[in-house]
Amino acid sequence: MEIFKYMETYDYEQLVFCQDKQSGLKAIIAIHDTTLGPALGGTRMWTYESEEAAIEDALRLAKGMTYKNAAAGLNLGGGKTVIIGDPRKDKNEEMFRAFGRYIQGLNGRYITAEDVGTTVADMDIIHEETDYVTGISPAFGSSGNPSPVTAYGVYRGMKAAAKEAFGTDSLEGKVVAVQGVGNVAYSLCRHLHEEGAQLIVTDINKEAVQRAVEEFGARAVEPNEIYSVDCDIYAPCALGAVINDHTIPQIKAKVIAGAANNQLRDPRHGDIIHEMGIVYAPDYVINAGGVINVADELYGYNHERAMKKVETIYSNIEKVIEIAKRDRIPTYKAADRMAEERIERMRNSRSQFLQNGHHILSRR
Numbered sequence: 575m576e577i578f579k580y581m582e583t584y585d586y587e588q589l590v591f592c593q594d595k596q597s598g599l600k601a602i603i604a605i606h607d608t609t610l611g612p613a614l615g616g617t618r619m620w621t622y623e624s625e626e627a628a629i630e631d632a633l634r635l636a637k638g639m640t641y642k643n644a645a646a647g648l649n650l651g652g653g654k655t656v657i658i659g660d661p662r663k664d665k666n667e668e669m670f671r672a673f674g675r676y677i678q679g680l681n682g683r684y685i686t687a688e689d690v691g692t693t694v695a696d697m698d699i700i701h702e703e704t705d706y707v708t709g710i711s712p713a714f715g716s717s718g719n720p721s722p723v724t725a726y727g728v729y730r731g732m733k734a735a736a737k738e739a740f741g742t743d744s745l746e747g748k749v750v751a752v753q754g755v756g757n758v759a760y761s762l763c764r765h766l767h768e769e770g771a772q773l774i775v776t777d778i779n780k781e782a783v784q785r786a787v788e789e790f791g792a793r794a795v796e797p798n799e800i801y802s803v804d805c806d807i808y809a810p811c812a813l814g815a816v817i818n819d820h821t822i823p824q825i826k827a828k829v830i831a832g833a834a835n836n837q838l839r840d841p842r843h844g845d846i847i848h849e850m851g852i853v854y855a856p857d858y859v860i861n862a863g864g865v866i867n868v869a870d871e872l873y874g875y876n877h878e879r880a881m882k883k884v885e886t887i888y889s890n891i892e893k894v895i896e897i898a899k900r901d902r903i904p905t906y907k908a909a910d911r912m913a914e915e916r917i918e919r920m921r922n923s924r925s926q927f928l929q930n931g932h933h934i935l936s937r938r
């Protein structure tokens with residue numbers, strides 16, 4: 575990968591490599607765009623096949639956060655961190671302390687939170703070194719684990735997409751295929767079950783599957799079977815790139831609406847599902863609940879205010895569908911247009927973010 579060429583093509587601002595020999599920290603912080611404000615995005619810990627794969631993931635996820643934050647109406651730019659390692663084996667306190675010091679060194683250009691492989695407890699350790707971290711324990715006046723709020727936003731966005739496909743936003747009796755039943759999807763399944771949807775679930779973690787079967791009466795299938803099951807809605811809630819040349823021909827769902835980031839392998843896959851008549855709820859619009867919730871900490875966390883903003887995910891999905899129909903484009907392009915237009919409008923009044931994150935965080 576030619577890193578500078580890639581960064582220039584997609585207009586990234588900064589890529590930071592963090593190494594701490596003693597703790598084993600190997601982290602990559604990618605800051606995509608700070609036009610709207612400091613870059614807020616979670617920290618993923620994952621066992622990457624190669625350093626190149628980790629860099630690519632950090633870059634793709636950071637850009638996704640720029641679009642997510644812009645489309646959600648937040649005054650925040652986009653960034654993300656990946657830590658190379660196995661979250662079940664390689665974590666230690668010194669690692670997150672060291673990482674916290676690197677974040678502090680960025681002086682507010684980047685604010686972190688949870689993502690796959692990191693927890694509230696990890697954020698609390700980071701908080702020992704820096705204020706530029708959200709999603710820390712409620713005991714600190716913070717918002718805690720963002721996953722249930724993300725799930726609620728996905729549930730609301732799924733209803734908006736269902737209204738377009740089925741003429742009603744009721745999910746009662748609808749068959750929803752949920753891929754991955756981790757932190758977000760477990761709460762999502764609960765909302766769906768309470769509304770009377772029928773669930774088909776899969777996960778590489780057998781215990782997670784078993785829990786969904788026992789608590790929500792879900793039917794379990796093998797991970798590679800989830801694409802081809804007979805269902806109304808496919809909800810990707812594991813990792814990205816699951817909508818691709820191999821999976822698309824198998825999909826029977828009329829709606830794709832889930833929590834995973836970067837669901838489309840490439841933009842052209844968004845064109846293909848559009849031509850198939852599938853209503854696709856763009857990932858970064860529907861899964862913005864968590865970031866909306868943690869972002870509220872920057873104003874002194876208020877749950878009611880945060881949830882009111884999370885409710886806008888329903889109307890944002892409606893808006894994206896409306897733009898797509900008006901301009902005869904796929905929904906993923908409509909979402910990009912919505913986000914890019916907001917960034918461009920703001921670019922006229924401010925360019926690069928200069929430190930005021932400390933000022934914001936001091937209100938918390």
Ligand SMILES: NC(=O)c1ccc[n+]([C@@H]2O[C@H](COP(=O)([O-])OP(=O)(O)OC[C@H]3O[C@@H](n4cnc5c(N)ncnc54)[C@H](O)[C@@H]3O)[C@@H](O)[C@H]2O)c1
Binds near residue numbers: 691755759797812
């Ligand atoms: N947590 C949040 O608030 C939040 C916010 C926005 C987006 N997201 C995105 O949503 C997705 C899920 O996040 P999470 O926090 O629930 O993570 P998680 O790690 O708790 O859950 C992911 C689940 O997917 C399973 N999985 C992994 N690979 C799989 C495969 N090939 N087939 C089936 N299952 C597989 C894992 O075993 C795990 O149970 C991620 O893409 C994340 O980036 C999360």
Ligand SMILES: CC(C)C[C@H](N)C(=O)O
Binds near residue numbers: 642689835864865868
């Ligand atoms: C800021 C976090 C809540 C980010 C979250 N993991 C996301 O992808 O939106």
